[in-house]
Each structure stands twice: as C-alpha cells, then as structure tokens.
Amino acid sequence: MERISVMKPWLAEAEAEAVIDVIASGWVAQGPRTAAFEAAFAAHQQVAHAVATSSCTTALHLALKVAGVQAGDDVVVPSFSFIATANAPTYLGARPVFADVEAATGNVTVDTVRAVLTAKTTAVIAVDQGGMPLDLQPLRELCDERGLALIEDAACAAGSTYRGAPAGKGADVTAWSFHPRKLLTTGEGGMLTTDNSAWAERARKLREHAMDLSAAQRHSATLAPQESYGEIGYNFRMTDLQAAMGLVQLGKLDEMVQRRRQLASRYQQAFANVPGLRCVADPEYGTSNFQSFWIHIGPEFGKDREQLLAQLAEDGISARRGIMAAHLQPAYAGHSGLLAPLPVTEQLAAATLILPLYHQLAEHEQDRVIASVLSPVLSTAAGA
Known part of the structure; x- marks a missing residue:
C-alpha cells in the first residue's frame, strides 16, 4: 500500500528550468532574480516593499530590529506556534511573553494579548497559524493605542485573505516562509x-551585513566604490536560485489555494457530524489557504490523538501532531515570560492532529485518509 505523505511541495519542470537559467546566467547569489521576486511578491500582497531573506526566522529577526525592539523589551507572542516565533525576539535580547489563543483558529486575540501586556512591551507578534x-x-x-509595533508572522499564510485583502497587509511589518511545507516554496x-x-x-x-552598497551596485561597476558598514548586520540573503523558483511558484499560488480549499471542504463534509471531531474552518472575516488542515479530537471520539496517529500510520498514512506549545519545550522551561x-x-x-493536504x-x-480517521467510529457502529 503506497504511503500518503502529510505534505508534498508542488514542483515541476518549470521550476527546474528557471534554476537552470540562473546557473547559465553566471549570477547565482542575491541579484536580479531576487529583485524580480521581491517586486512580484509585493504586488501580489498589495504592499509597497518586499525584502527577500534566507528564512522566515531571519525575516522575523529583521522585522523586530527595524521596528525598534531592543534588549530588555517585552514582545508578546503566541506559545501556540513553531518555536521560531519565540526565538526571534530572544535573539535580540528581548523577552518573549506568551499569550493564549482562541480555540477556533489557534490565533491570538486582542483579549489574550491585552492580558499579558507589560510596561516593557514594545511589540506584538501575531501569527496566522x-x-x-x-x-x-x-x-x-x-497596538496603535499603546504605541506598539504590530508584526505579523504570516509564515504559513501566502494566499490567505483578511477582510477581502491579502493576509499580512495591515501589519506594520510581516514575515513569510518559503519552507517546503508551505504552499509557495523556494526550498x-x-x-x-x-x-x-x-x-x-x-x-x-541589514540582511547584507549592513553594507551601504548592494551586491548589484558593486558588481555592476568595473571599479567598485569603497563600501561602508554603518552598524552590525547579518548574512540573511536569498539566492537567485531560490528566487527563480519563487517566481514560478508565485504564478501557481492561486491555483494551489483553490485546490487546497477544495480538499479541505471534502474533509469538512466527511467529518461534519462525527462526535468528538472538530475541523479547522474559515473565520467569518477571512479565508484560509489551508496550509495545514487540522482536526481537534475530543473525548467523545473514542480514540485520543496518539491512538489516531497510530491508526493512520498503520494504514500507511503520515499525519502529524498539531502545532507545538513553545512554553512547554525544554528551551523555555522556567521562562519568565509565562505571565498567565x-x-x-x-x-x-x-x-x-494535522492530516495530509497538498x-x-x-x-x-x-x-x-477519511476512512482511516473514521474507522474507530465505523467499528463502534458495526458492533452496536
């Protein structure tokens, strides 16, 4: 029986050809393809500027830095997120302060954030989980009322919408991921x-060591001008090999979202009336790209999360435990930012539990997948 993966990137010949073209050009580091990808992504997300980076984590790091977060500040973050959300302020010497989330979306709310604000809070990182x-x-x-920077961790949200506009548009600064588990990937x-x-x-x-001249400026000149470094910077650059893939993937994004929403709807219909199962679903104010399709398993279901994971694995289906709680990880054991x-x-x-969706x-x-999830319910019904 062929194994069903939890996620597969949608890559094809067009991405391979785009990378080959970059190799043939002789410019494989950050350069013209990266600039083109930035411009195309900014236009798609309806924002003025896009700055490509080596990862979403480094984008979050830069977002906090340019927003003015400093050592000793407090930054509100959800614990219910990949650990990078909490790590980014930690890298700057700030304290991540953990906020709770709402059950329906897995996202922070204005009330959960307000509950953990302190006199030292300078920024909030809100995640589109x-x-x-x-x-x-x-x-x-x-945030406007308190003078706080609002940073959106939209790592998973390319193609999602909020009140008719692309997700991420209303924050002061937003960070995105192109990891292979995301819809749009650059590796x-x-x-x-x-x-x-x-x-x-x-x-x-800052992504280029805080150099006052870009790589394009230096390499376009026969006699390159002397560069200067005004502050301590980082090596957070994207390569043109990655950007070339990204341009192709961006052109497929709307089709990807449409397909994933169709598949998510099939899951929702299949599990709609199953006691103890709750599917993630669109909130009234927006639409999800369903980067992850998760179900919540209640006691009425008859099997707990670990038992259902084992059932799926037995049936050749790879699923995953749901989003982690960062405050329960050893890295944050005894952390002072757990205020509530x-x-x-x-x-x-x-x-x-996250089910296969790609x-x-x-x-x-x-x-x-549906039959495997429902097998405990069907076996109970058969024995009744």
Whole structure:
C-alpha cells in the first residue's frame, strides 16, 4: 500500500528550468532574480516593499530590529506556534511573553494579548497559524493605542485573505516562509513585507551585513566604490536560485489555494457530524489557504490523538501532531515570560492532529485518509 505523505511541495519542470537559467546566467547569489521576486511578491500582497531573506526566522529577526525592539523589551507572542516565533525576539535580547489563543483558529486575540501586556512591551507578534488568518483589526487598534509595533508572522499564510485583502497587509511589518511545507516554496527562504520605506531600506542593508552598497551596485561597476558598514548586520540573503523558483511558484499560488480549499471542504463534509471531531474552518472575516488542515479530537471520539496517529500510520498514512506549545519545550522551561495560564494553547497542543493536504493529493487518496480517521467510529457502529 503506497504511503500518503502529510505534505508534498508542488514542483515541476518549470521550476527546474528557471534554476537552470540562473546557473547559465553566471549570477547565482542575491541579484536580479531576487529583485524580480521581491517586486512580484509585493504586488501580489498589495504592499509597497518586499525584502527577500534566507528564512522566515531571519525575516522575523529583521522585522523586530527595524521596528525598534531592543534588549530588555517585552514582545508578546503566541506559545501556540513553531518555536521560531519565540526565538526571534530572544535573539535580540528581548523577552518573549506568551499569550493564549482562541480555540477556533489557534490565533491570538486582542483579549489574550491585552492580558499579558507589560510596561516593557514594545511589540506584538501575531501569527496566522497554519494559514488561518487572524483577526488583525482589533490588534491594530490596541497596538496603535499603546504605541506598539504590530508584526505579523504570516509564515504559513501566502494566499490567505483578511477582510477581502491579502493576509499580512495591515501589519506594520510581516514575515513569510518559503519552507517546503508551505504552499509557495523556494526550498528555504523567507520575505519581509512592509509599507514603511525606511524600514524596508534598513532591512535590505541589514540582511547584507549592513553594507551601504548592494551586491548589484558593486558588481555592476568595473571599479567598485569603497563600501561602508554603518552598524552590525547579518548574512540573511536569498539566492537567485531560490528566487527563480519563487517566481514560478508565485504564478501557481492561486491555483494551489483553490485546490487546497477544495480538499479541505471534502474533509469538512466527511467529518461534519462525527462526535468528538472538530475541523479547522474559515473565520467569518477571512479565508484560509489551508496550509495545514487540522482536526481537534475530543473525548467523545473514542480514540485520543496518539491512538489516531497510530491508526493512520498503520494504514500507511503520515499525519502529524498539531502545532507545538513553545512554553512547554525544554528551551523555555522556567521562562519568565509565562505571565498567565495558557489553557487553550495546552489543550490544542495536546489534542490536535494535522492530516495530509497538498496540491497533488488525489481524491481516492484523501478517501483513504477519511476512512482511516473514521474507522474507530465505523467499528463502534458495526458492533452496536
């Protein structure tokens, strides 16, 4: 029986040809393809500026830096997120302060953020978890009222929408991921987007050791001018090999979102009336790209999360435990940023499961997943 993976990137000949063209050009580091990818991504996301980076983590790092976060500051983050969300402020010497999330979306809310604000809070990182858009406007109002930078971790959200616009548009600065588990992939890589011209310009310099001349400026000159380094910077660059892939992937993004939403709808219909199963679903204010399709497993289902994972594995299906709780990881054991209980975070981290969902998933394969998930229910019904 062929194994069904939890995720597969949708890569084809066009991506390979794009990379071959870059190799043939002789310019494989950050250069013209990267600039083209930045311009195309900014246009797609309806923002003024996009700055390509080596990962979403480095994009978050730069976002905090240009937003003015410093050592000793507090930055509100969800614990219910990949650990990089908490790590980014830690790299700058700031303290990640963990906020709880709502059960329906797995995202922070204005109330969960407000509950953990401190006198030292200078920024909030709000995550679109698994591609599920967060309710940004109430957070926008809170941050404006308190003078806080609002940073959106949209690692999973390319193709998601919020109130009719692309996700990430309303934050001060947004970070994106192009890891292979995301819809749009460059292998590794990330992007920072913002409407703040000064922040974008500083991010461009900081990603390249804070050099005052870009690689394009240096290499276009026969006698290159002397560069200068105004502050301590980083090597957070994207290569043109990655950017070439990204341009092709961006052209396929809308098709990817449409297909994933069709598959998500099939899951939702199959599990709609199953006691103890709750599917992730669009909130009233936006649409998800369903980067991850997760289900919440309640006690009425008859099997817990670990038992269902084992059942799926036995049937040749690779699923994953749901999103982690960073505050429960050894790296943050005893961390001072746990200022309030996180009951929803801990409950979701213990009882959610991510099912296979990717562009090439055939309906007969999805039917296998559905049958495996429902097998405890069907066996109970048969024995009744």
